[in-house]
Amino acid sequence: MGHLEDLRSQLTGTLVLPGEPEYDAARAAWNLAVDQRPAAVATPADVADVQAIVRAARAAGLGVSTQPNGHGADADLEGVVLVRPSRFDEITVDVEASVLRVGAGVNWGRALARLDGTGRIALAGSNPEVNAVALALNGGQSMFSRRFGLTARSVIAVDLVDASGEARRIDDASDPDLIWALRGGGGLFGVVTAIEVALFPADALFGGSLAFPIESGVEVLRAGFALARDVPELGLDLGLARFPDLPLVPPPLRGRTVATVALVHVGDEATGRSYADRLTAVAAPVADTLTAFTIGSLAAVAAEPTAPMPNADFGAAIDALDDAFAAELVDAFLAGADHGLMRVSVRALGGAIADELGADLAAVGAVHAGGFLNSGVVLLDPSIDAPAALRPLRELAARHPGDRVVPTFLGRGTTLADAYPREVVERLAAVKRRVDPDGVIRANRPIGA
Ligand SMILES: Cc1cc2nc3c(=O)[nH]c(=O)nc-3n(C[C@H](O)[C@H](O)[C@H](O)COP(=O)(O)OP(=O)(O)OC[C@H]3O[C@@H](n4cnc5c(N)ncnc54)[C@H](O)[C@@H]3O)c2cc1C
Numbered sequence: 001m002g003h004l005e006d007l008r009s010q011l012t013g014t015l016v017l018p019g020e021p022e023y024d025a026a027r028a029a030w031n032l033a034v035d036q037r038p039a040a041v042a043t044p045a046d047v048a049d050v051q052a053i054v055r056a057a058r059a060a061g062l063g064v065s066t067q068p069n070g071h072g073a074d075a076d077l078e079g080v081v082l083v084r085p086s087r088f089d090e091i092t093v094d095v096e097a098s099v100l101r102v103g104a105g106v107n108w109g110r111a112l113a114r115l116d117g118t119g120r121i122a123l124a125g126s127n128p129e130v131n132a133v134a135l136a137l138n139g140g141q142s143m144f145s146r147r148f149g150l151t152a153r154s155v156i157a158v159d160l161v162d163a164s165g166e167a168r169r170i171d172d173a174s175d176p177d178l179i180w181a182l183r184g185g186g187g188l189f190g191v192v193t194a195i196e197v198a199l200f201p202a203d204a205l206f207g208g209s210l211a212f213p214i215e216s217g218v219e220v221l222r223a224g225f226a227l228a229r230d231v232p233e234l235g236l237d238l239g240l241a242r243f244p245d246l247p248l249v250p251p252p253l254r255g256r257t258v259a260t261v262a263l264v265h266v267g268d269e270a271t272g273r274s275y276a277d278r279l280t281a282v283a284a285p286v287a288d289t290l291t292a293f294t295i296g297s298l299a300a301v302a303a304e305p306t307a308p309m310p311n312a313d314f315g316a317a318i319d320a321l322d323d324a325f326a327a328e329l330v331d332a333f334l335a336g337a338d339h340g341l342m343r344v345s346v347r348a349l350g351g352a353i354a355d356e357l358g359a360d361l362a363a364v365g366a367v368h369a370g371g372f373l374n375s376g377v378v379l380l381d382p383s384i385d386a387p388a389a390l391r392p393l394r395e396l397a398a399r400h401p402g403d404r405v406v407p408t409f410l411g412r413g414t415t416l417a418d419a420y421p422r423e424v425v426e427r428l429a430a431v432k433r434r435v436d437p438d439g440v441i442r443a444n445r446p447i448g449a
Contacts, residue, residue, distance in 0.1 A: 003056055003059055003060035003062075004017060004039070004040050004056070004060065004081075006056065007040075007042075007052060007053065007056035010049075010052045010056075011042070011044065011045070011049050011052060011053075012044075012045035012046060012048075012049055013042065013043045013044040013045035013046075013049045013087060014042070014043045015040050015041070015042050015043075016040065016041045016042075017039075017040050018037065018039070018040075023041070026041035026043075026082075026084070027041055027077075027082065028070070028308070029067065029069075029070025029071075029073035029308075030069045030070040030071045030073065030129070030308045030309075031070055031071060031072075031073050031308070031309070031310065031311045032308050032309055032310040032311075033310035033311055033312060033379050034070065034073040034074065034412075035076070036070075036073060036075070036076055036077040036082070037076060037077060037078060038065075038077040038078075038080050038081060038082035039062050039077075039078070039079055039080060039081055040081045040082070041081075041082045041084060042081055042082070042083050042084065043083075043084045043086060043087060044083065044085070044087065044088075045087050046087075047159075047161065047167050047193055050083070050161040050167075050191050050193060051161050051165045051166075051167060052165075053081060053083060053191075054161055054162075054163065054164075054165040054191060054440065054441075055165040056081075057081045057440060058163070058164075058165070058438070058440050061079075062079055062080060062081055063079055063080040063081070063439070063440055063441070063442040064080065064081050064083060064191060064440055064441055064442065065077060065080045065081075065082055065083065065187070065441070065442040065443060065444075066082075066083040066085055066104070066187055066191050066192065067082055067083070067084065067444075068084070068085055068086070068104065068105060068107070068131035068133070068134055069107070069129060069130065069131055069134070071127075071129075071130055071134075072134065072138070072408070072444045072445075073444060074412050074413065074444040074445070075442070075444065077442075080442055083191055084105075085103070085104035085105045085133075085191075085192075085193070086105040087105055088103030088104040088105040088106075088193050088194060089103050089105045089106060090102065090103035090106070090194060091103070091106055091110065091111055091114050093114050093115060093118060093120075093199075095118045095119075095120060095199075098120060098198060098199040098200070098201075099156060099196050099197070099198065099199060100115070100120075100122050100196065100197050100198075100199050101194060101195070101196045102132045102133065102194065102195060102197075103193065103194045104131070104133045104191075104192050104193050104194060104195075105131075106131070106132050106133075107128060107129050107130060107131050107132065108122075108124040108125055108127070108128055108129075108130055108131070108132050108135065108298075109128025109129065109299055110128075111124070111132050112124055112128070112295050112296050112298055112299075113296040114296075115199070115295045115296065116294050116295060116296035117294075118199075119201060119202065119203055120199035120200065120201060120202065120295075121144060121199065121200050121201075121202040121205070121266070121295045122154070122197055122198075122199055122200070122295075123140060123142040123144050123145060123148055123149070123150070123151040123154050123197070123200070124142055124144075124151075124298060125140060125141070125142055125151075125408070126142075126143060126237070126262070126298070126299075126301070126302035126304060127299065127302065127304045127306065128298070128299035128306065129306045132195070132197075133192050133194075133195050134187070135151055135408055136151045136152055136154070136155050136183075136195055136197060137152070137155075137158075137182060137183075137184075137185070137186050137187055137192065137195075138152075138184070138186045138187075138406065138407040138408040138445070139151065139152050139184045139364045139406025139407050139408045139409070139419075140152055140406060140408055141347050141349075141353070141372055141406055141408065141409065142235075143207070143235030143237070143262070143264035143298070143301070143302075144200070144202075144235060144264065144266060145235070145351075145352065145353050146232055146233050146234060146235055146236075146348065146349070146350060146351030146352060146353060147200075147233040147234075147235070147266050147351060147352060148200045148352055149352040149353060149355060150184075150353055150362075150364050150367070150406060151197070152182075152183040152184040152362050152363070152364045152406070153183060153358065153359075153361070153362045153364060154197045154198040154200075155179070155182065155183050155195055155196070155197055155362075156171060156195075156196040156197060156198055157169060157170065157171040157179075157195065157196040158170045158171075158179065158182050158192055158194075158195050158196075159192065159193045159194040159195070160182075160189070160190035160191060160192045160193060161190055161191045161193065162189075162190045162435055162436070163190065163435060163436035163437075163438065163440045163441050167193075168190075170182060172361065176361075177431055177434075178431060178435060179361075180360075180361060180362060180363055180427075180431075181363055181427075181428055181431040181432075182363075183361065183362035183363055183364060184362055184363035184364030184365075184406065184407070184420075185363045185416065185428045185431070186407050186416065186443045186444070186445050187441070187442075187443035187444070188428075188432055188436070188441055188442075188443045188445075188446070188447070189431065189432065189435055189436065189441065190435070190436075190441060191441070202266045202295065203267075204266075204267055204268050204269070204292065205264065205265070205266060205267075205292065205293050205294065205295060205298075206264075206265045206267065206268065206269045206271075206272030206273070206290070206291070206292050206293070207235065207262070207263050207264035207265060207272065207290065207291075207293065207301045208262070208263065208288070208289035208290035208291050208293075208300075208301050209260060209261065209262045209263075209287070209288075209289050209290075209301065209302070209303060210260070210261045210263070210276065210279060210280070210285040210287065210288050210289075210290065211241075211252070211253060211256075211258040211259070211260050211261075211285060211286050211287040211288075212258060212259045212260075212261075212279075212282075212283045212284075212285050212286065213256075213258065213259075213283065213286060214240070214256075214257040214258055214259060214330075214334075216259065216282060216283035217240060217258075217259040217330045218326050218327050218330050219282045219283060220238075220259040220261065220279060220282055220283055221238055221259060221326035221329060221330070222323050222326045223278055223279050223281075223282045224236060224238040224261050224279060224348075225238070225321040225322065225323070225325070225326060225348075226278075227275060227278050227279070228321060228348035228350065228371075229321075229350075231275060232350045232351035233266070233351045233352070234263065234264070234265055234275055234348075235262075235263065235264035235265070235266075235348075236261070236262070236263055236264075236347070236348040237260075237261070237262040237263075237302075237345050237346070237347050237348075238259075238260070238261050238321075238345060238346050238348065239259070239260045239261075239343060239344050239345025239346060240257070240258070240259055240260065240329070240330065240333040240343065240344055240345075241253075241257070241258055241260050241342060241343040241344075242256075242257045242258075242337045242341070242342055242343070243255060243256055243257075243258070243342075244342075250287075252286045252287045253286070253287055256286070257334075257337065258286065258287075259330075260343075260345065261279055262301060262302055262345075263275065263276060263279075263290070264298075264301060269292045272290070272292075273290070276290055289301070289303065309378055309380075310378065310379040310380070311376055311377070311378060311379065312376070312377045312379060312386035312389075312390065312411070312412070313374070313375060313376045313377070313390075313411040313412070314373075314374075314375050314390045314393055314394060314397075314411045315372060315373060315374045315375070315405060315409035315410050315411050316372075316373050316394075316397035316401070316402070316405055316409075317349075317367070317369035317371070317372055317373070317397075317401070317402025317403060317404055317405040317409075318346060318369060318370050318371045318372070318373050318397060318400045318401075318402050319369060319370055319400045319401060319402050319403075320370040320400070321346060321348060321370040321371050322370075325370075325400060328396055328399075328400075329344065329346070329396065331392075332344075332392035332393050332395070332396040333392070333393070335392040336375075336388075336389045336390060336391070336392045336393055337389075339384070339385050339388040339389040340377050340381070340383075340384035340385065340386070340388075340389045341375065341377055341389040341390065341392075341393070342376060342377060342378055343375060343376055344373065344374070344375040344393055345373075345374055345375070346371040346372065346373050346374075347371055347372045347374065347409075348370070348371050349367055349368075349369050349370060349371055349372065349402075350370075353366070353367050354366050354367060354368050363420065363424055363427070363428060364404075364406055365404070365420075365424065367402075367403055367404055367405075367406075368402075368403045369402025369403045369404065369405070370402060371402070372402075372405055372406070372409045373393065373396075373397055373409075374409050375390060375393050377389045377390060403421075404419060404420050404421060404424075405418075405419050406419065407419045407445045410445060414445060414448075415445055415446050415447060415448025415449070416428055416445050416446070416447050416448050417447065417448030417449050418448065419445070425447060425448065428447055429447045432447060
């Protein structure tokens with residue numbers, strides 16, 4: 001503890017230790033089902049603070065792990081100093097160069113708001129409260145990824161404090177092997193203080209969500225999968241959801257089981273509507289939020305929950321989105337829903353996600369799977385049996401294994417070996433041994449076997 005008391009006196013920012021009144025609030029993750037008890041929680045004010053934290057943790061034989069929000073929180077963090085990067089709040093937009101620079105404390109919603117009116121978009125995730133750096137380091141599948149690629153591949157440069165406490169700027173010129181690892185290998189390689197990502201042109205955006213009665217679920221999924229094949233640049237998230245019979249759920253969906261389609265088209269409304277028409281020709285939607293929108297309103301398209309909640313999740317890559325898979329997905333979802341499964345969705349892949357040009361510059365590489373499956377159980381009620389709820393989906397994914405999955409889509413208890421082929425995992429392990437031979441920097445997804 002002496003080391004940590006000394007550290008506190010060196011920091012401009014704050015350090016909270018177990019037993020102190022602020023400790024429980026400071027250690028809480030977005031996923032309230034994760035009970036993490038770090039050795040300390042640090043909120044550095046600047047890069048010098050981060051350097052002091054890494055050096056002090058190393059001297060004390062502790063690890064260091066950065067967690068902006070904890071949507072991906074996993075391990076118990078025993079013996080680890082948890083870094084909250086909230087004070088790294090820089091957002092700089094260079095429209096001319098098409099570059100966005102964000103500090104490690106910035107969530108996507110705030111960054112995207114700054115892009116309104118610029119004619120540029122970034123490869124953000126669907127949830128405004130997910131951190132930009134966390135999503136980019138861990139792969140990142142955006143509703144724009146079929147058009148422009150996975151988020152990790154849009155990373156131009158990373159500012160980090162490495163395991164020895166040195167502040168470095170990493171890019172293709174300064175350390176090609178390390179920037180490769182940072183593009184999808186997650187938080188194992190340093191405490192990142194800022195990243196620069198590429199921006200992409202978008203004069204107009206159209207999208208939103210449709211919900212259909214579950215009775216039409218198989219047909220809607222089949223139509224959605226066909227649309228995904230025919231229009232490889234269209235952002236599509238296709239799934240199933242059971243909404244609780246609670247007042248917080250709006251009336252058309254309250255207490256219902258539905259098939260859902262979220263769609264994002266980079267371009268004009270008429271073309272976007274023509275794609276949606278292929279779905280509404282199959283069945284009449286019970287809810288429809290399709291609209292032209294600006295990049296700052298992307299969150300409204302997915303309309304995902306943002307408040308912290310206790311969550312169990314499972315994600316995997318699926319080989320091909322075909323007619324047989326649509327029927328199996330509905331059966332697996334309904335079997336899981338009997339045990340509390342609330343939603344499953346499949347992000348269509350293809351398009352720029354499978355682009356081989358430049359794929360060797362990023363650990364995420366080019367993905368040739370059909371889709372990323374993602375599912376969640378909200379553990380609101382102690383009677384919910386999460387393993388039983390997720391089991392039918394695990395079995396389904398095991399029957400249809402895809403090429404690789406980005407770590408942002410992995411659930412708890414997984415490693416990078418669950419995401420990537422062996423040669424990628426071995427190269428990530430080699431980079432880790434070079435930049436952090438003592439294993440000071442910890443991440444939610446370790447390398448794995
Ligand atoms: C509702 C919801 C919607 C989502 N939507 C998408 C989506 O559309 N696309 C997608 O790809 N993913 C999505 N995700 C997954 C999300 O990207 C991951 O959970 C990811 O971990 C980011 O979450 P976070 O901001 O809470 O990061 P945290 O869970 O706080 O951090 C995750 C890990 O990232 C690393 N890390 C984060 N910041 C730093 C840093 N500054 N330096 C070093 N390492 C760092 C650490 O290893 C940390 O353990 C979603 C998740 C949820 C819960």
